[in-house]
Amino acid sequence: MSKLAAWDSNPLKCFADFIAGPDFALTSSRQRDLAPKPLSPESAAIYRFMFGKFAAWMLEERLKMSTVTGRDLQRFVALAHDGQRDLNSKIAYRYLRLLERCYDYLERAPNPARDAIVGIDRAQIARDAPMTALNADELQRFMAALPGQRADDDNKASGWKRRRDRAMQVTMALAGLRVAEAIGLLVDEVGRQPDIEGALVLNITPEQKHRTSYEHTTTLPKEGVAELTAWLSERAELNIPGALVFPANLEGEPLHKATVYRQVKATFGRAGLAVSRAGGRTLRNTFASQQLRQGTPQSELTTVLGLALERSAEAYKYAKVNEETSAPEAGPTAKDA
The missing domain is CATH 1.10.443.10 (Intergrase catalytic core)
Known part of the structure; x- marks a missing residue:
């Protein structure tokens, strides 16, 4: 079974395995170490929570990792969190960056998350109002x-x-x-x-x-x-x-x-x-x-x-x-x- 087919079948388990190993660190643009540093348990828990919301959304929408498009991902981040999430918010950008790393690992081209990021106003993200x-x-x-x-x-x-x-x-x-x-x-x-x-x-x-x-x-x-x-x-x-x-x-x-x-x-x-x-x-x-x-x-x-x-x-x-x-x-x- 290919990696992408495995993620279609059980995305939560595959994602948990992904972030637990060295491959996740290697997908980071910030990772420059020859020996990738593992995620802390706290960071891993946050990433699993984020991906869990995405996996639940895919199930509701009858989508899979292999069929999600950039437009689908823009729809997800815009409607997440009870419909109150602005597409240009920081959390929307973080979601897409996380999914971009997943699709880089899965070698899906073109990367749908990267396509979705193009639609985000990076300048607007920097102007997010303080709490x-x-x-x-x-x-x-x-x-x-x-x-x-x-x-x-x-x-x-x-x-x-x-x-x-x-x-x-x-x-x-x-x-x-x-x-x-x-x-x-x-x-x-x-x-x-x-x-x-x-x-x-x-x-x-x-x-x-x-x-x-x-x-x-x-x-x-x-x-x-x-x-x-x-x-x-x-x-x-x-x-x-x-x-x-x-x-x-x-x-x-x-x-x-x-x-x-x-x-x-x-x-x-x-x-x-x-x-x-x-x-x-x-x-x-x-x-x-x-x-x-x-x-x-x-x-x-x-x-x-x-x-x-x-x-x-x-x-x-x-x-x-x-x-x-x-x-x-x-x-x-x-x-x-």
């Missing part, structure tokens, strides 16, 4: 606009979901959790007792979370501990089955990420914060940016965030953060008039 993070004043406004603060929320039958959302958003903002990590957070991963500073340890494991999550430990500061512990107490009183800290319903089923996005976006709206990405990613960016500004070493932040590579944490140095200003006092509202 957005809130400054301290904006974070305070976000926290003041959290759900679950209205008087009618005292009714546990109708208000428990708002109090769940409140505790979840506090945990995301102050502990730096990914949305998938918040959705999949387990009761047993929450520390039993606060430490001497009043903070609560969260031991994050990949179980029931995003498959790119790595086991790591982060800390919810005392400012957020009361919200989380109050919710856990209410969750126990409601007798919600299962192990999820923030379940979707009283049956203990998991939340959908789109639901979390809508709830976080609503909080941004109530706070009057106009940001380019009003979702959980901005909260995580805010946590990471603040950690760096407070002097947390980049290597330590990498561990706290559960990142595979230290250079991934470096991007948070360049997050777009507005200059902090004191929030103006609230004026009279129409209700007061």
Whole structure:
């Protein structure tokens, strides 16, 4: 069986074998060593995740490595990640460069990934906007606009979901959790007792979370501990089955990420914060940016965030953060008039 036929038959296994051996390093334009250096386990995991998404897309589209065209690949990178991926984004370019190396190894000519790269505006890639993070004043406004603060929320039958959302958003903002990590957070991963500073340890494991999550430990500061512990107490009183800290319903089923996005976006709206990405990613960016500004070493932040590579944490140095200003006092509202 030819290499290309083998990749058509089992692309995931063939790709895993490819990146585990010396051939992958030899396809790199940067590789100049006589003895190619093997990939680190962390880098290999990232590449396998990326190729896994491509393989799943090929299956959905009834395509194979031997039949994919350059136009198909442009369609893949433009529509990847819930249809929000810009063809000129950096991740689109990285996908195509990875696939270009695969097709070089398979000796397919012309190389469809190289053809697809021609359609990317390299100058536009360099102008990608930096990630957005809130400054301290904006974070305070976000926290003041959290759900679950209205008087009618005292009714546990109708208000428990708002109090769940409140505790979840506090945990995301102050502990730096990914949305998938918040959705999949387990009761047993929450520390039993606060430490001497009043903070609560969260031991994050990949179980029931995003498959790119790595086991790591982060800390919810005392400012957020009361919200989380109050919710856990209410969750126990409601007798919600299962192990999820923030379940979707009283049956203990998991939340959908789109639901979390809508709830976080609503909080941004109530706070009057106009940001380019009003979702959980901005909260995580805010946590990471603040950690760096407070002097947390980049290597330590990498561990706290559960990142595979230290250079991934470096991007948070360049997050777009507005200059902090004191929030103006609230004026009279129409209700007061």
